[in-house]
Amino acid sequence: MLPAKPLERIGDAPMEIAERKESGVVVLVCRGRLDGHGAMVLEQAAKEALHDDDRSLVLDMKNVPYLSSAGIRVMLVLQKRLRDRGGKVALAGTGDFPRKVLEMAGFLSIFPDYPTAEEAVRVLGKAEERASLLADLQSPSFEVNGARVRIEQGSTRPSALRLWGDMDVVLNSRIDAPHLAVIPFSGIEYALGLGALGKSPEDVLPFLGEMVALHGSLVWLPADGNDTPDFFTPVKDTGEVRIFSGYSVSLEGPFREFVILESIPREGMRLGEIYRLLIERAKKEHLEFRGVLAVAWWAVLEGLQSQDIPTRNPSVQDSRFAQGAIPRYRGDTLVGFGIAVDLDLAEKHFDRAVLNSFFSPHGEENEGGPRMITHTHGVVFRNVAYDPGASLEGQMKKILGQGEFVDMRHLLDETRIRKAKIGIAPVSSLIT
The missing domain is CATH 3.30.750.24 (STAS domain)
Structure with missing residues (x-):
């Protein structure tokens, strides 16, 4: 009480x-x-x-x-x-x-x-x-590492991550129009990176910012100094409106399972803690796991913490990316897409140069366990009913179309989650 x-x-x-x-x-x-x-x-x-x-x-x-x-x-x-x-x-x-x-x-x-x-x-x-x-009764729960967990099975088909653009260009603030990848809406279902919507690379360049694609909708935070997210949900892909990106990673393939999680501690669980829990589960339950997870989030927040972005010409190495914020949006809904990499395991299956082209080292952490990289972009909505019995992808589409939009941010691992339904895709290949 x-x-x-x-x-x-x-x-x-x-x-x-x-x-x-x-x-x-x-x-x-x-x-x-x-x-x-x-x-x-x-x-x-x-x-x-x-x-x-x-x-x-x-x-x-x-x-x-x-x-x-x-x-x-x-x-x-x-x-x-x-x-x-x-x-x-x-x-x-x-x-x-x-x-x-x-x-x-x-x-x-x-x-x-x-x-x-x-x-x-x-x-x-x-x-x-x-x-x-x-x-x-429908799906028995169990407790692990401070969480009450239930599992729903997904598809057994393999999943992959595809790289768009050039991480090195972004890391070193050398983004120009010729380096922007052009991504059709029909080409992505879930993705995160640095990009924007527009009619040409030259028009988009001043507005490139953190972006996330969720179930075909695009949400991004233009680096124009206004700190105000923008979004677009297409009904169909005519091929005439495209995403331009300096660097993005998109998921190709289905989710293997859905993890329904509730924090036992009242203060919620850190995003980083949940990623470690998911990686440890993947190691035990999925023999083909190669150290890389793609993750779709539908969660109730206990407190969001995010990274700031530069106002112009963003670079992942910019010092302002490391600044956190006061936790906020308690009790609101989060939908997002993220990637978690167990480097010790991933380096056994993927070439290190390929891993470096996909995943920035700025997200690496080691809390006494395996080295881990995480990268998560999330969108906050309000007045959305959380019902873990509903389909994650169906509910995500409903939230994006009908929810009260609040904010979009690059999440720190200190973000705390109260409850979540999480789509998990063990990545079998990295496509460049």
């Missing part, structure tokens, strides 16, 4: 809200009039309290003497949002006047009402437990 935040007055508003979380259920303790202004306070409190993996909400109405249609409207919006996630809003301790208002408005039956918040949490918490048990 998380401790409740203290009741705080918002300005001079007569409505006060306290928040706590218990048994997977968010509880908002309301105190004051749920009129027009109180409805705005409730709406803001719910927006801050409900994260993308929350499905159940209890409104403690014990100290709410007044309710109007403004308050009911907010309650209905919350009910619809959580029902779409397979959850619900319940009331607790509703007083005589608010109950009469709900009855006259025709909405009394819409909201289950319990005598106390504790009783409401007990009932809704059991529903959360049943959902977890059902998922376990």
Whole structure:
């Protein structure tokens, strides 16, 4: 059970809200009039309290003497949002006047009402437990290195990584129009690197930035000094709009399996920890594993940390790439693409010069285990239901088309993940 935040007055508003979380259920303790202004306070409190993996909400109405249609409207919006996630809003301790208002408005039956918040949490918490048990029956979970894990099988066909552009040119800030690779949208499903969208290499060059392709959509962070991501989702590839890239790596082939992961520690798991877990699993479970993993992410963030980019003519070796940021976007949705390389194993299967052309050494880390390179670009969305039972690729397409876009960043391994569904592709070949 998380401790409740203290009741705080918002300005001079007569409505006060306290928040706590218990048994997977968010509880908002309301105190004051749920009129027009109180409805705005409730709406803001719910927006801050409900994260993308929350499905159940209890409104403690014990100290709410007044309710109007403004308050009911907010309650209905919350009910619809959580029902779409397979959850619900319940009331607790509703007083005589608010109950009469709900009855006259025709909405009394819409909201289950319990005598106390504790009783409401007990009932809704059991529903959360049943959902977890059902998922376990479909795919049993196990615990490893601070994570609760379930596995879904994918395809057994081999996967490869293809190189576009020239890493050496990017590393040494020698990017010019002739060095830009031209990538058709039909040529990539998942990719990351340095690039932009445009009509010609000359037009694109001033705007090259960190980019990621996810299920055919392109998101990039132009290096124009505005620090504002841009994105494009094509309906079809006419061949007339292309991606220009100084360096990119794209996945060719399917995901071998899907790892459904939940952090046991409340503070979440570091991205680097999860990559090590995935590499160790690949070593044990996939005899053909050659040290390189391509990874698609659909996750709920506990805190994102990212690298800055230069404002002009970006280089992977630029010192500003090493600067981190304060963790942010807690409870929001992350979709992304990444690569993890166990160098000790990869060097046994691939030529070192080929590895150097694919993977920058700036991401190498060694925490007492095998040397590892990671590279991850992620896109943040908000108000997206997290349902690990859904198809990763289908849900990613839905998020990119309908989600509330927030940001795109190059993720540091210090980024913390609360929950995730991860597509894993052991790479059998590197195509230059």
